[in-house]
Amino acid sequence: MLETRYDHKKVEKNKYENWKNKGYFTAGDKSKTPFSMVIPPPNVTGKLHLGHAWDTTIQDIIARYKKAKGYDVLWLPGCDHAGIATQAKIMNKLKQDGVDTTKLTRQEFLDIAWKWKDEYSKNIHEQWASLGLSLDYSRERFTLDKGLNDAVKKVFVDLYEKGLIYRGEKITNWDPIQMTALSNIEVIHHDDKGQFYYFKYHLVGLDKYLEVATTRPETMFGDVCLCVNPNDKRYVDYIGKYVINPANNEQIPIIGDEYVDIKFGTGVMKCTPAHDPNDFEISKRHNLARPIIMNKDGTMNEKCGKYVGQDRFQCRKNLLEDIKNNGDLIKIENIVHSVGHSERSNAVVEPMLSKQWFVKMKPLAKLILDNQKGKNKVKFVPSRFNKVLIRWMENVDDWCISRQLWWGHQIPAYYKKDSQEIYVGVNPPKDIENYVQDSDVLDTWFSSGLWPFSTLGWPNKSDDFLRYFPTDVLSTGYDIIFFWVSRMMFQSLFNLNKPPFKSVIIHGLVRDELGRKMSKSLGNGVDPNEVISNFGADALRYFLTTNSTPGQDMRYSQEKVESSYNYLNKIWNLARYILNVLPNDFKNENIDAKKLDGFEAYILNRLQITIKQVTRNMEKYDFNAASSYLYNFVYDDFCSNYLEMSKISLQIESDEYKNIIHQVLYKCLKTIILLIYPYCPFISEEIYLSLPEHKESIMLENYPVVERKFINDEFDGCVNLLLDCIKDVRNYKSNHKLAPNCPCDLMINFRVKPFKNFKNYLKRFTFATNIEEIDTSLTNKDGAIYLHSLGDMLIKVKANKEDLKILLEKNIKVEQQEILRAQNMLNNPNFIKKAPKEKIALEENKLKKHQENLLTLTNQLKNL
């Protein structure tokens, strides 16, 4: 027997371990159709946040739904080594502990990192468990696994051999704190306050100078020339002449290049090829030198004279002071401009020339672009995110994949000592002693880009790979479409000639209650563990998946988590009631649809509609819509209406029919919990196991299907009449300050034949002492009032004339408005001409009925 109150802590205890140990999460039933997903592997850097909870709950709902629908569901778990993020965290921790990290060897660090990984993946496992995720742990993978490393090496070599990976010297985004190169999308641009410094560049041999503005004076040590637009009449004559660089007094030429925007600034631009991508391009056109003037940690190098060793920003300050003292500073302008910051360290990114490995993106992007035009197009939910991807792929730059880190897949390239020769291969060169392996590792996203197939055993043609690839669905946030979704797509298209998944579900971000992004600096993050502890995983899951539209951001709202909890409490209590009502010897039997009286037929019909609508929306991955159909059924149709009515019929009916009611209650209860189950597995399991007949677990049950024999709307009119009558009487009493249980007499005119217990229900819910059936001519009987409802009803209560008059007048007004509305439509010749016939007939019927009602009411008023 269930406890009187829903206690999420008791309900959620021990169930997960049991499911897991029984093997319910393990895929592999070959008799069924496979359905597969891979989890977006969380970073082994810390705790999971609400975004993870949202993302994984979506997947768990799909997994449980599909399993109940009869599929062999594989949901594959795992973690990402998250190169930069993890290495930074570990280094910080070591420094805090007083370790001199500069003395660590690569291997020592890796030993520490693997221990860290074990610890953090343990935390992640605990959180997955408390959320109730039905992950197949027998297939869990990690992005640095041996198997995945094999896949990474193979792909690297294949891309290299096809000319799609190359090593090159280019301007890359350099993070001086983490001392590694970054890809373009790891750089976050935001508007910062800065200064625009105007300097004098004196012309050699002339008593003139050019005004040049820069935001980064420290890069002047790397200037190789000034550039002007050859079409700029102001400066064209200076091309070929020399100026003196005020930073180091070196003479540099003035050259012409059309890149310079005549209208911008002074029209003269300094050119620093090793520290600016555009200047680098200019240097290629004019064959200029590319001096690098900074060290890897962002300090100035030996090319910077007395500033050597100074941090770039310190140098900027000092240099400025010196130039100012020389009289070559013209002015300083405060500006707001976009500055790139490292995603992880937040350091101001320094564009810097270095030798890195790149993936040549154009041909790979084309694979995606072509695929999205074809039959195997990956379906995005919502579809607009397909456009986001396409736009990105059309304009994508080459992807810098080498990172100057230790934690990651070491690049399988080997440099022959004392030679230019490079060897790239899955296995090291035979004469390894003559080679040195590239010390860099690959961008984390390189290995996660292989995740949907590397985790299934590829490049081996394993059973899992053959059975479960391509996967069916991927769920992730829109913020990582570029980082991850696009990379998985082209890697899969390149390596396997097909997309890695059929559909991608894109969701938004979880924001705080004020709509702000949750972040560490604001300290506004909400810990899922805390929510689970307070309200339960089921309430959290329900909240997360039913409070937003696909692709839209969501605000966390404790209020709505509470409301989700209350809903579960409602289900808990309706279950408790039904289980209490069912006799001890209850046996589930087939219900003979022909024997059903009105309300039983009605509720089973509503149930079929609910199953249909919920299923339809589950198939569309619209969990909000699906849940609201169930919600409305539970609250309105079932609890407020049917359940209450059944209490009466259970008192007065024959034993035979009582059994039918029991069967109906049981069927409704079981269906409700099976429909809510994918959202809220814990409470569903608890209730399920309390049913008189049940399997070992709700996880072994099938999803409800529509039963045709119960589709029957012939009682809808009569039920609505009953409900309207009850509502009108209650409303009347409430408006007249009469107690709800104040006795009254009712007279009712049936336009449709009422079902058997109609009058009993009406009596009980209106506290009527007498219900009289009358014919169509409704007249004012002493003290009775006509209520405008579907079936015409008179109510007689202890009320004074004035009350009756007010009510009648109010009802007359309503009828008049209705008549006017219908007439307006019907008097419109275009409406008659063009609207569908059914619509016209509907309006005509309404008009007729309201006119009749009006007549009755006015007669009553007259006779009052």
Add this chain to the structure above:
RNA sequence: GGAUGCUUAGCUCAGUUGGGAGAGCAUCGCCUUUACACGGCGGAGGUCGUGGGUUCGAGUCCCUCAGCAUCCACCA
């Protein structure tokens, strides 16, 4: 500069192919009725951002503008 999303009840949000505006919370009144006071019953509250257009009919489709948010690209 380019793109996308949002603008509906006091607040947070739904609104499926165009055919009488919904939920949660808040609010007002009544009810401690034996599933649930984490409840029940009954109310009040919206010219659906602006201005046009298409249509017999627009929250819904098209265009304009405004505000907010996000993404991409960025001129030194």
